[in-house]
Amino acid sequence: MGQINPEQPPGLLAPHAIIARMLALLRLALGLYFVGLMHSVLTVLRKKETFFTPAAAAMIAGFLAHAASIGILAFQLRSFPMTNVYESFSFFAALAVPVFFIVCRKYRMPSLGVFMFPMIFLMAFMANMGYDQSRFIPAELMSNWLYIHTPLVILGYVALFIAFSAAVLYLIQERELKSKSPRMFYNRFPSLEVCDDLAYKSLAVGFPLMTLGIISGVLWAHSANWAHWEFDAKIQLSFVTWLIYLLLIHYRLIAGWRGKRAAYLAIAGFVSVLITFVGANYLGGLHTFTQ
Amino acid sequence: MQLAIVGVSHKTAPVEIRERLAFPSDKMRGALEALMTRAKAGEAMILSTCNRVEIVAEGPSEELVREFLYEYHRIQADTISDHVYCLQNAEAIRHVFRVTSSLDSMMIGEPQILGQVKEAFRIANDAGTIGTNLSALMNKAFAVAKRVRSETGISQSAVSISYAAVELARQIFRDLTGKTVMIIGASKMGELAAKHLKRNGVSSVLVTNRTFEKAVEVAKVFEGAAIPFEHFTDHLDRADIVITSTGAPHFVITKPMAERMIKVRKNKPVFLIDIAVPRDIDPAVNEIDNVFVYDIDDLQQVIDENLKERMKEAHRAEEIVEGEVRAFCTKMQTRSVVPTIVEMRDSLDKMRREEIERYRAKLKGFTPEQMALIDQLTESMVNKILHHPTMQLKGMADDPRGPEFAETVRKLFNIKSHQGNDEPPA
Numbered sequence: 001m002g003q004i005n006p007e008q009p010p011g012l013l014a015p016h017a018i019i020a021r022m023l024a025l026l027r028l029a030l031g032l033y034f035v036g037l038m039h040s041v042l043t044v045l046r047k048k049e050t051f052f053t054p055a056a057a058a059m060i061a062g063f064l065a066h067a068a069s070i071g072i073l074a075f076q077l078r079s080f081p082m083t084n085v086y087e088s089f090s091f092f093a094a095l096a097v098p099v100f101f102i103v104c105r106k107y108r109m110p111s112l113g114v115f116m117f118p119m120i121f122l123m124a125f126m127a128n129m130g131y132d133q134s135r136f137i138p139a140e141l142m143s144n145w146l147y148i149h150t151p152l153v154i155l156g157y158v159a160l161f162i163a164f165s166a167a168v169l170y171l172i173q174e175r176e177l178k179s180k181s182p183r184m185f186y187n188r189f190p191s192l193e194v195c196d197d198l199a200y201k202s203l204a205v206g207f208p209l210m211t212l213g214i215i216s217g218v219l220w221a222h223s224a225n226w227a228h229w230e231f232d233a234k235i236q237l238s239f240v241t242w243l244i245y246l247l248l249i250h251y252r253l254i255a256g257w258r259g260k261r262a263a264y265l266a267i268a269g270f271v272s273v274l275i276t277f278v279g280a281n282y283l284g285g286l287h288t289f290t291q
Numbered sequence: 292m293q294l295a296i297v298g299v300s301h302k303t304a305p306v307e308i309r310e311r312l313a314f315p316s317d318k319m320r321g322a323l324e325a326l327m328t329r330a331k332a333g334e335a336m337i338l339s340t341c342n343r344v345e346i347v348a349e350g351p352s353e354e355l356v357r358e359f360l361y362e363y364h365r366i367q368a369d370t371i372s373d374h375v376y377c378l379q380n381a382e383a384i385r386h387v388f389r390v391t392s393s394l395d396s397m398m399i400g401e402p403q404i405l406g407q408v409k410e411a412f413r414i415a416n417d418a419g420t421i422g423t424n425l426s427a428l429m430n431k432a433f434a435v436a437k438r439v440r441s442e443t444g445i446s447q448s449a450v451s452i453s454y455a456a457v458e459l460a461r462q463i464f465r466d467l468t469g470k471t472v473m474i475i476g477a478s479k480m481g482e483l484a485a486k487h488l489k490r491n492g493v494s495s496v497l498v499t500n501r502t503f504e505k506a507v508e509v510a511k512v513f514e515g516a517a518i519p520f521e522h523f524t525d526h527l528d529r530a531d532i533v534i535t536s537t538g539a540p541h542f543v544i545t546k547p548m549a550e551r552m553i554k555v556r557k558n559k560p561v562f563l564i565d566i567a568v569p570r571d572i573d574p575a576v577n578e579i580d581n582v583f584v585y586d587i588d589d590l591q592q593v594i595d596e597n598l599k600e601r602m603k604e605a606h607r608a609e610e611i612v613e614g615e616v617r618a619f620c621t622k623m624q625t626r627s628v629v630p631t632i633v634e635m636r637d638s639l640d641k642m643r644r645e646e647i648e649r650y651r652a653k654l655k656g657f658t659p660e661q662m663a664l665i666d667q668l669t670e671s672m673v674n675k676i677l678h679h680p681t682m683q684l685k686g687m688a689d690d691p692r693g694p695e696f697a698e699t700v701r702k703l704f705n706i707k708s709h710q711g712n713d714e715p716p717a
Contacts (some may be wrong), residue, residue, distance in 0.1 A: 180589040
């Protein structure tokens with residue numbers, strides 16, 4: 001942990017004590033997110049949302065610890081930590097919490113937590129597992145583009161994650177209504193219209209962010225004279241993901257797709273996001289953040 | 292508190308008997324006054340709804356209340372006595388809590404009963420027949436009803452066809468405001484469902500019927516528009532909710548029709564409610580995306596599920612009521628005991644001070660230290676004397692004989708005032 005590599009740019013490494021404190025806070029956050037995860041498990045098992053309030057309180061407390069852990073490192077590095085896979089997972093998880101509460105408030109949709117809490121826990125868990133300070137961005141590529149490209153992409157992912165969760169809610173609710181025996185979560189799930197609307201709105205936010213993220217990435221590659229960036233696995237996968245979402249937007253706007261079919265495509269899109277975001281680390285190329 | 296309830300309900304008496312015992316609201320005041328004088332009640336209220344007639348009285352024995360009920364309605368006791376129930380004290384408290392919480396209702400969890408009890412309480416209060424005991428009891432009953440409502444799901448889900456339709460519509464649409472409902476075939480049930488939808492926000496109503504005059508008539512009721520039956524398919528896409536209840540022997544809405552409709556609507560969801568028998572809507576229509584068809588059996592199935600859920604929740608509600616009854620009984624009994632303890636102590640302490648005062652002249656030569664010692668000594672004697680009576684009284688707090696016991700103690704110690712019971716209810 002925290003090996004000092006002489007080839008890496010100085011100033012991007014934090015002393016061991018800071019890392020230890022940062023990780024302690026992250027683990028505290030993880031523990032609190034675990035309460036959220038348990039809420040989801042219990043809700044699915046009991047088919048009843050009984051513990052939302054304590055789970056929400058734990059998620060907020062977890063977020064505060066999480067924000068502090070990122071803050072400590074950012075303060076030490078004098079820049080936002082998002083140059084390796086752990087830090088980007090951590091950023092994703094931390095961002096998803098306040099976004100959840102904003103959406104939950106606006107749409108009165110606590111059931112969204114059933115899908116979002118486990119994902120937040122998982123992302124925080126991956127950020128915590130075998131944290132490693134190595135910075136995998138070669139010095140010649142390091143530039144301020146990083147602080148444009150990465151936040152855009154991650155923000156986009158969070159929005160698309162909301163779209164995914166809303167789509168799953170839609171499908172469950174739709175199946176219950178079609179089957180004529182609405183028992184599970186009956187009365188507690190938001191209406192189909194609300195789910196569909198949220199899926200559409202978060203797509204309308206997520207897609208442009210993702211597009212800008214990709215454009216900024218291309219500009220970055222150009223400005224750094226990175227030859228053959230188009231063969232990078234993650235970049236290729238991103239284009240596939242982008243195309244899926246483009247298709248979804250097209251069908252929604254032109255063909256008037258709504259509800260079930262749109263929900264399926266939103267889910268497919270997010271699976272593609274996960275493959276891009278997580279899977280690409282094992283496929284080689286410059287976006288590989290692991291050794 | 293000496294509480295008695297005498298009454299009949301849908302559980303014990305058929306409607307012929309319930310209606311003979313009913314107290315019309317315009318005669319309620321007179322009945323309450325008669326009850327106070329004839330049955331010598333300290334406090335009283337009468338609940339008279341179509342499902343129950345109950346007299347709640349504080350003070351008199353149940354026989355007196357029962358006699359009053361028969362005499363007032365001029366009914367021979369032996370003809371109805373099998374149907375009349377009498378409850379006392381803890382049983383009566385439990386009954387009041389259960390009735391108010393809608394656990395004793397014909398349809399468990401129905402919301403009207405709470406309002407009816409509140410109204411009965413208000414009338415009795417206006418008539419001046421409510422005192423501290425009934426006021427404490429009823430306020431607690433309202434609080435228990437509120438707790439049951441918020442902590443259990445007994446009145447959450449729909450248990451009637453038209454309400455189930457509204458609830459399902461809410462699962463599909465964000466809110467019903469601005470939505471359009473179309474009634475195909477004017478029938479009582481269809482109109483009732485439409486009325487419920489309208490009350491819940493639906494803004495426009497379209498009505499079509501084979502005889503156009505009838506459609507116009509119904510449309511007038513809903514301030515909607517009537518559509519000639521031959522043209523209703525042209526307007527189908529305008530409706531977000533469709534209620535069909537024609538007497539047609541064949542399907543009025545077929546699958547191709549519904550497919551065309553959803554296409555024109557650009558997949559905006561639509562809710563079709565078919566309450567006709569034989570059915571008006573081809574069940575295959577439900578296979579189309581964004582179209583939801585519920586026939587009368589489907590609605591009944593939803594209601595049955597909800598009823599099962601209610602029964603489960605009622606179980607939890609009974610537990611809440613049980614706990615509240617115990618707490619209330621303890622509180623009432625403690626209230627009869629605690630003032631006695633306090634007044635007994637006050638009375639003896641007063642006696643002690645008076646005696647010291649009386650001897651003050653003879654104690655002139657004593658130093659202040661010695662005076663303080665005398666004070667201490669007499670105080671400790673009073674405490675010793677009162678120790679056992681106090682413990683005994685406290686021990687009786689949970690006992691139904693508590694008030695009686697307290698009364699005996701009052702006599703022994705010559706405590707006259709009985710103000711302890713007059714504290715305002717919590």
